[in-house]
Amino acid sequence: MPQWLNKWNAIGAKWLWWVVLVGIVAALPVMYARVQTETSADNYEIVMDYRDLLQVSSTQPNPQVFVQEQLKRLKDAGVNAMTVFESTLEELGWAGEINVYNATQAALLEGKLSPPEDNATYVVFNQPGDETTLRPIIEQAFARHGAAVTNWSIKGADGLRIDMGYDDALLRPMQPNPLAMKMLKDEGFNLVPRLSDRFPSFDAAEVDRWLSSFQTLGVKYVLFDGESVTGFGEGKKFDNLKTFSYSLKKYGIGIGMFENLKVPQRGAAKLANFLGYNAIRAHSVGEAEMTVIKKPVLEDRLILAVKDRDIRLLYLNAVAVKDTLKGKVSQPLDNIIDVLQGEEDGSKGVIAQLHDFGYDVGEPSAFKVHHAPQETLLRGLTMLAAITLVALTIGLFAPALLVIALVLGYIGGAGLYVVAPTLMVQALALVAAICAPTAAVVLLVKKLRTLRESASSPISVSRRIGGALLLFARTTVLSLAGIPFIVALLNHISYNLVLQQFRGVGLLHLAPIGLVALYVFLYGGNNTVVGNAKRILAMPLTVLWIVCLGVLGAAGLYYLTRTGNSGQVSGLEMQFRSILENTFGVRPRTKEFLLGHPIFFAGIFLALRYRWGSVLIIAGTIAQLSMVDTFAHIHTPLLLSIIRVLLGLGIGLVLGFILIAVWQILEKLYGVWLKRSGAVL
Template identity: 70%
Template sequence: MPQWVNRLNTIMAKWLWWVVLLGVIASLPVVYAREQTEQSANEVAIVMDYRDLLQVSNTQVDPRRFVEEQIGLLKDAGVNGMVVFESTLEELSWAGEVNVYNATQAALLEGRVSPPDDNGTYVVFNRPEHEATFRPIIEWAFRHHGAEVTSWSVKGQAGVRISMGYDDAILRPMQPNPLAIKSLSEAGFLVIPRLSDRFDPFDQTEVARWLDSYQELGIDRIVFDGEAVTGFADDDEKHKGITFFAGELKEHGIGVAIFENLRIPQKGMSKLANLLGYNAIRAHSVSEAEMSVIKKPVLEDRLVLAVKDRNIRLLYLNAITVRDSTKGQVTHPLQNIVDVLKGEKDDDGNTVSVGVVKQLHDFGFEIGSPKAFQIEHAPAEMALRGVAMLGAIALVALTIGLFLPSLLVPSLVAGAVGGAGLYVLSSTLMVQALALMAGIAAPTAAVVLLVKRIRVLRDSGEDRKMSSLHRLGGALLLFVRTTILSLAAVPFVVALLNHISYSLVLQQFRGVSALHLVPIGLVALYVFLYGSGNTVIGNARKILSMPLTVLWIAGVGVLAVVGYYYLSRTGNSGQVTGIEKEFRSLMENTFGVRPRIKEFMFGHPLFFAGIFIALRYRWGMVLLVVGTIAQLSMVDTFAHIHTPLLLSFIRVLLGLGIGLLLGFVAIAVWQVLERLWQRWGKKVLGDAGQ
């Protein structure tokens, strides 16, 4: 490469680091605005599935009294809301409003033989005073479902006949029970209707009537049941349903709740939330199956962490009856729910758990009516984000220049031009790609620059002049410098992805696996192929010409297994063992915020000790390669946009603090082993060789 190109790249690199710094500074007001947004809504609703409560009551001697008692106990424990599904004939029968019969059963009631061609469903209204409410609901719903509804009575009790098979009819949705909604609302509960997309075609007039009644009762939030939101349709012509529904919700002051961790996200939710101006909150559900087996301490931790760690504002509790053959009876988890929310004491009066409500209060949350985040923006935010984008592009170009200096300027130009073009075509794709590249670039550049600095010290002979204490101080300074540079990616990631749709997980940071692998691979590439007084190609040939032994094959196999396990733990679906869950719980209870295990127990101590060792021994570079895990993990912590920003900062600082302490311990152990080796090890090997 011509000397003038090298000089240009050197000068350009110095200026680009100033551009990176400018980008970081420009990002800080945007970071602060996001933190303010996350502090704007601290009320949490704890809601119970009312349908489940009715279903459990159906196994009791006096269902109505059971429901009243359980509602009182749940409210006293902290449940402040009830979720009411779209009604079905089955649910109305659990509530005691109707009795539902097939054709044979209806014929027996009338003292006749059922005709073979009659497969209708017969409904009797149990409470005459409620007939005026439920008759029109049933008639409208089943006529909408394509079934004929006619009047029918038996033994003086009014009812209807539905021209639909019994098994089909009891599952068909109807308007949510208006009497139950009114009763629960008057009892002081937040009522959250759970609507579906199961009415086809979508009836705008009927839905508007439902929303009118909700507004009269002060209902301000709904959730959805099924695969899609109300009004959704795959037919492009019918997409107007969501637009109409969103308009009605806005007019009635009603927002939505979005369930996290659904196997398949509900269709149309992203568009609906956007049309609502993101009047949306996140909801966490504990399913019926989970609730029947989950242990109380686990459930308590799960609910608290959902609110504190993932910006959940709606805790959704379910219940189901279980046939317990061991006890010889039917059981349900409602008492467990009360214990978990309210707290529990043993027979001696000692506190077993303080309860979810108390813990949430201690962390600054209150049980109430949850509100959507009040979105805050930094002054001139678009301009600041533009500067941040330029800083991120400069950071990526500098990282490329560390490996291929001749591409420093071309990569900068290509990044700026390509980024601008991609922003025009898809701004979302552009900021996601740039956030990922900045997240990869910062820890990569930080560790590569560390390796270069250590090599300069060794080549100059300064490493041999260092005392152990001097080497420890140098390792600490290099660790701090590297960590600061790695964290330079954080303001870029936060600023680039500063949109409420990421906090609601309607959009996500993409490329988690790449972020966890690429920096390690690039650092390893630099350590093994760059330097050592040879060219990259020369070093590559040297490595490739090494004899392939069984030990090498075994090492590659072990590395593959470790890599697979490492990747299996990344992302929101990462797998952890039972022992680790217990350890995580211990850390959470000890510090209030759980630092990442791979950072404070593995990555940071190994990285710190690796710097100390590498200042004297060349093989210590291998420890830096592995320790890069902690550097990139810090960036990844902030890539979880649904986690509160302040909590992420605390988590990273705790990981660094504990990791450094363990690193000092590791270095002390190494020093002892090194001296023992110098005193006894060489002598033992020498004696053995004679």
């Protein structure tokens, strides 16, 4: 390597950290703008599925009275909205507005046998005054479904004959029932229509007419039912979505998007983009879940959805089930009401607890996006600093490559940003998130080696505790430097709405640990990296080593299953999490306060005297990267993530001091045992 390049690398390693600091400072206004965005919409809506309510009422002796009673109870409990699906003949039957018959039943009503060739569906209107509203809806819908509709009557009651099989006709969608919507509006509920993409073709004029009627009823948001949003299923997908978005914007209506679906509804992200992100996130507790979920679990789930994940629409379902143990039909409405308003023992319900956190039931609104002054320039400085951090981390492992990595990073980053800006910022956010804790811990290991080698005698316990505390603080601050890069680089409302996400969570959870372990075992000592590698590879492989590797592999596999939003959690841990949430209001991450921070702090203390203490530092790296990963959950409010990290640090340090105290006691006892046995310590 040329001498001049070594010189520049040495000088650069000292001054480039100032570039990183400039990038962190530049990111702070962007972080503040994100906080402003997240606090711009604090109302949330509790929505009950009206179709489910009708279905439950069909099991009651007087369905209409039951519906009215439950609507009042739900309203008093805090439910402020009802969702109304595209109506079906079955749903209109549950509501008591029509009777639906197959051909055999219709023939019996007329006192004759049904002709074998007749498999039509017959409808009778129960309320003559409602016929003028429902008849055109049924006629228009089945015309779109390709079925002829003709007049039919029985015993003086007007009706319709639909040229479609009974089972098929019951399922065909129609316009949301305007009679039900008006009734619910009069009862004081907000309305959230739920539309589908199940019609044979997208009829822009028909959908526009629906939206116009929705606006009259004060509708602000619509949800979607099925695999895709309205208008997606045609050949010219984007054209239909654009047309649909024009109508939505004309009537001031946004969209709600369900989280954690197995497959996201197709077209939702594109439609949200067309709407300028006039969208809110929704959380649904499914029908099957609602029949078995325990009250405390449901309560925690609803609170965490609003507080921790920017959910602004809580969607509740109910279904009647045959309870063979109790010998009756049961439904979850009583549980829902108890969870929302609290129970008779005086415990607070979901609504009261969320109010304490600053969230109130009301008409939700999309986040109002705030931007920092000169945000483009600030994000540009952050990108340069992030690339610099990556180059500095590379320089810790290969000092000769520092300047080369820096130059290539600037050129490659600029080129990728021109070609694929989204890919560039996502990749840079991931690499910066990996490099911050990696560089922090590697610098810690180097410092510990220097302190051990320069010490002429063993460092006293008090100095080791003080040194461990200072080194822990320094390392933590440097690890946290990765946070501004994630926040600034991915500061876009599409990340808050989880239409885009931080990519590479699994790699973030593995790479820093692997790189720190690589540095601990291969760097340092009298040998070169290659020499250390050869020495390790030449070590005899014993049964003990095989067992240790197996345990490490199993632990690593379990660790990976716990990363990301899909990690598996046991019932016992759910209870533990609930206790933490109720105790602190914000749950610190278990891997930080209970595992990573105590081991890391104790590892620093031990590494000031024993070389093997670095092994604990490798394990404790979990907490350093986990703090950064906390902010990769961009749908979690920034202030809440900050509190979560600070709680983890505080509790983790206390547990770390306890570990050190336990070690000191054991070390004293071991020393006493050695003296009594005649050995020399």
